[in-house]
Each structure stands twice: as structure tokens, then as C-alpha cells.
Amino acid sequence: MVLSSDKLIQIRRHLHQIPELAMNEFQTSDYLRQVINSFSQQYLEIGSIPDLPTAILVRVNGSNPKRNIGYRCDMDALPVDENNGLSYASKNPHVMHACGHDIHMTVALGILNYFSEHQPSDNLIFFFQPAEESESGGKVAFDKDAFSGRFHVDEFYGLHDNAQLPAGVIGCRNGTLFAGTTEVNIIITGKSGHAAYPHLANDSIVIAASFIQQVQTIVSRNIAPTKCGVITFGKIDGGVIRNVIAGTTRLEGTIRGLTQTMIEFIRQRITEIASGLQKSFNCQITVEFNQGGYFPVENNPQLTKRFINFMKENPEVTFQETEPKMTGEDFGYLLNKIPGTMFWLGVDSPGALHSADFLPKESAIAKGIVAMTSFLEYRMNLEDEKCSKM
Numbered sequence: 446m447v448l449s450s451d452k453l454i455q456i457r458r459h460l461h462q463i464p465e466l467a468m469n470e471f472q473t474s475d476y477l478r479q480v481i482n483s484f485s486q487q488y489l490e491i492g493s494i495p496d497l498p499t500a501i502l503v504r505v506n507g508s509n510p511k512r513n514i515g516y517r518c519d520m521d522a523l524p525v526d527e528n529n530g531l532s533y534a535s536k537n538p539h540v541m542h543a544c545g546h547d548i549h550m551t552v553a554l555g556i557l558n559y560f561s562e563h564q565p566s567d568n569l570i571f572f573f574q575p576a577e578e579s580e581s582g583g584k585v586a587f588d589k590d591a592f593s594g595r596f597h598v599d600e601f602y603g604l605h606d607n608a609q610l611p612a613g614v615i616g617c618r619n620g621t622l623f624a625g626t627t628e629v630n631i632i633i634t635g636k637s638g639h640a641a642y643p644h645l646a647n648d649s650i651v652i653a654a655s656f657i658q659q660v661q662t663i664v665s666r667n668i669a670p671t672k673c674g675v676i677t678f679g680k681i682d683g684g685v686i687r688n689v690i691a692g693t694t695r696l697e698g699t700i701r702g703l704t705q706t707m708i709e710f711i712r713q714r715i716t717e718i719a720s721g722l723q724k725s726f727n728c729q730i731t732v733e734f735n736q737g738g739y740f741p742v743e744n745n746p747q748l749t750k751r752f753i754n755f756m757k758e759n760p761e762v763t764f765q766e767t768e769p770k771m772t773g774e775d776f777g778y779l780l781n782k783i784p785g786t787m788f789w790l791g792v793d794s795p796g797a798l799h800s801a802d803f804l805p806k807e808s809a810i811a812k813g814i815v816a817m818t819s820f821l822e823y824r825m826n827l828e829d830e831k832c833s834k835m
């Protein structure tokens with residue numbers, strides 16, 4: 446049975462109420478399996494990935510397969526307190542689908558549902574991926590050889606919702622769509638002491654203040670104004686009480702660049718600044734970097750040109766060419782290994798992604814499904830060779 450728009454919205458609202466953090470998407474995964482099991486099983490094979498228990502792979506067997514086409518969606522949510530007053534608000538305290546992965550999953554289910562009823566000519570591989578916001582579920586899956594054998598993927602597609610685009614609009618560009626990111630932790634160890642005797646201590650908060658100031662000059666003074674780089678420290682944790690000098694301060698941040706070279710340059714400058722401060726303040730500074738799978742999302746030129754042309758010419762789709770964004774996505778890792786295209790689905794939200802008032806318009810779901818099912822039908826009818834990576 447093909448799912449109606451109302452049923453899809455009901456599914457999305459259920460997913461919205463059970464958001465879970467990266468690698469803990471157990472309720473979500475159970476519910477997705479329940480929905481997938483309710484589809485016609487004639488062409489479907491459902492698989493799992495060892496040691497990645499919440500991941501789901503579904504193969505739709507094609508009638509005359511020339512290639513295996515992958516479609517990926519992400520499943521995890523964020524530690525955000527929802528503030529939308531919705532009747533279907535999150536039931537999991539302090540966790541919210543504030544990045545729209547509930548929309549992503551519903552669109553994926555809609556496409557899968559369609560092809561469970563209308564056998565595709567190529568094989569389709571659906572990947573319901575845990576852990577996009579952190580812990581790089583896509584990379585973990587790839588490194589565990591998930592996309593081999595029955596679930597081999599020749600080319601991959603995936604979408605992310607976009608709060609600024611009108612609901613249902615498809616956005617894309619050739620080249621880099623999302624930045625690469627790297628998580629960075631700085632641990633500054635000075636010496637604690639009485640607030641009244643600063644000369645006998647080594648204040649890690651003062652060193653942290655200096656570090657933050659200096660690091661902000663990397664983008665403003667070391668990077669050409671025409672190039673893009675971002676350094677944000679979103680968390681700082683130091684000290685215990687007002688009248689004790691803090692012996693240790695920890696900073697947590699994220700670095701972003703549109704190329705891997707830019708990310709590596711920023712990493713190098715952060716390391717140099719930390720090493721300089723270590724000497725000038727006679728303290729210990731540990732710098733930790735973790736890129737995981739958050740490579741820049743680089744769309745394959747050949748596949749993406751075709752994707753964009755199709756979307757521009759399809760009367761059922763409103764298409765908009767977009768600029769690169771400094772948000773990250775671990776689909777970048779999969780596109781670094783397997784050619785493909787990531788694109789935007791407009792959801793026209795008053796609140797930004799990752800905010801407590803993120804409120805995507807549900808009318809985007811049906812439009813996303815129509816755009817992608819019609820693209821896949823068109824793509825499968827092309828006789829060309831498989832596209833190799835680069």
C-alpha cells in the first residue's frame with residue numbers, strides 16, 4: 446500500500462516524539478523497522494551492520510539491475526530542549542529533532558515505500574544511518590564494510606533539510622555543498638590557588654581568555670578574506686568557585702573549512718598558538734582534534750550536473766542553486782569513498798537548525814519524495830556506465 450501524505454505526517458510526528466542521541470537510536474530504529482515491515486516485502490531485503498545496532502540497510506531488488514543506487518538518511522537528534530508548544534513535541538527529556546532528521550527519515554521511508562510497490566529496474570540500497578551529529582555513523586558503517594556484497598553501493602544520494610529555503614524547494618550545487626569540520630578540545634592546566642594570591646597560582650581562565658582572543662585572529666588575519674574558515678568554541682568549563690583560581694580549564698569547539706587543506710591549516714595554527722601560550726604562561730596545554738567522518742561534502746561533478754539538470758527541468762520540482770554552507774555532514778565521508786550527490790530540501794522554518802524553535806513545514810515531505818522518486822526513475826533509465834569515484 447502506498448503511504449498517503451497524512452500517514453507520512455503521522456509517521457514523522459511519531460519520530461519527532463522519540464528523538465535519541467547519536468548511537469542510541471534504539472526506539473527510532475525499532476519504529477523504522479516496524480514501518481518498513483508493514484510495506485510489501487516482495488522486492489525487499491532488510492539487513493543490519495555488525496556493532497552498529499541501530500543502523501538499518503534495505504535493498505530493493507531491481508528487475509533488470511545495471512547498478513546499485515544508494516539513498517541515505519540520518520536518524521539521531523540533539524541535546525536541545527524543544528520550545529515549540531507542539532502537541533507532538535519530544536517525549537524524551539532534553540532531546541529534540543532540532544536538525545530535522547525526523548523529516549529526513551520520513552522522506553526516505555516515502556521513497557522506499559514507493560519502490561516497494563513499484564519495482565525499480567536497478568537495485569536500490571537504503572541506509573538509515575545512526576549518529577550524524579557526532580560519532581560519524583556513516584564512517585563507522587563504511588569502515589565496517591557495510592556497503593559491500595548485497596548492500597554494495599555504486600552511487601549515493603542523500604538530502605538535508607534547509608530552514609531558509611521555501612518548503613519543498615530542492616537546492617543543490619556542484620562542488621562543495623557542506624564544509625568539513627573537526628571537533629577540537631583544549632585542556633589548559635595551570636595551578637590553582639587562593640583568589641587573593643594570584644602570583645602563587647597560574648590562572649587557567651586567564652590563559653583560556655588569551656587563547657580565545659588569539660585563535661580568533663586565525664580567520665581574521667591568517668586566512669584570505671575570499672576564503673572560508675570558521676572557528677567556534679561553544680563550550681568552556683573552568684574553575685569551581687569565585688575565590689579559587691582555576692587550575693584547569695577545558696574548551697570545546699569546532700573548526701570548519703570548505704576544503705581539507707583549510708581545515709588542516711586551521712589545525713596547524715591552533716597547535717602553534719597553544720604551543721606559544723604554553724611557553725609564555727608556563728603551563729600545560731593539550732590539544733585534541735577529531736575529524737571522524739566530517740569531510741567536506743563534495744558532490745560528484747558528473748552525477749550532480751545530471752541531478753541539477755533533472756531538477757531544473759522537472760515541472761513537479763522547484764529548484765534553486767545554492768551557496769556552500771559551513772554546516773558539516775558526515776555524508777562527506779561516504780561521498781569521499783563513493784560518488785554521489787547531496788542536496789537540500791527546503792523546510793522554511795522560523796527557527797534555525799539546532800535551535801529549540803526549529804519548526805520545519807511538513808508540506809516539504811511529499812515534495813521531497815516526489816523529487817527523489819522521479820529522479821531515481823529517470824536515473825535508472827539511463828544506460829551509462831557506472832560512475833567511478835573521481
Ligand SMILES: CC(=O)N[C@@H](CCC[C@H](N)C(=O)O)C(=O)O
Nearest residue numbers: 578579626627628699772773774
Ligand atoms: C547539519 C549539521 O548541523 N551538522 C553538524 C555536524 C557536526 C560535526 C561535528 N560534531 C562538529 O561539531 O565538528 C554541524 O554542527 O554542522
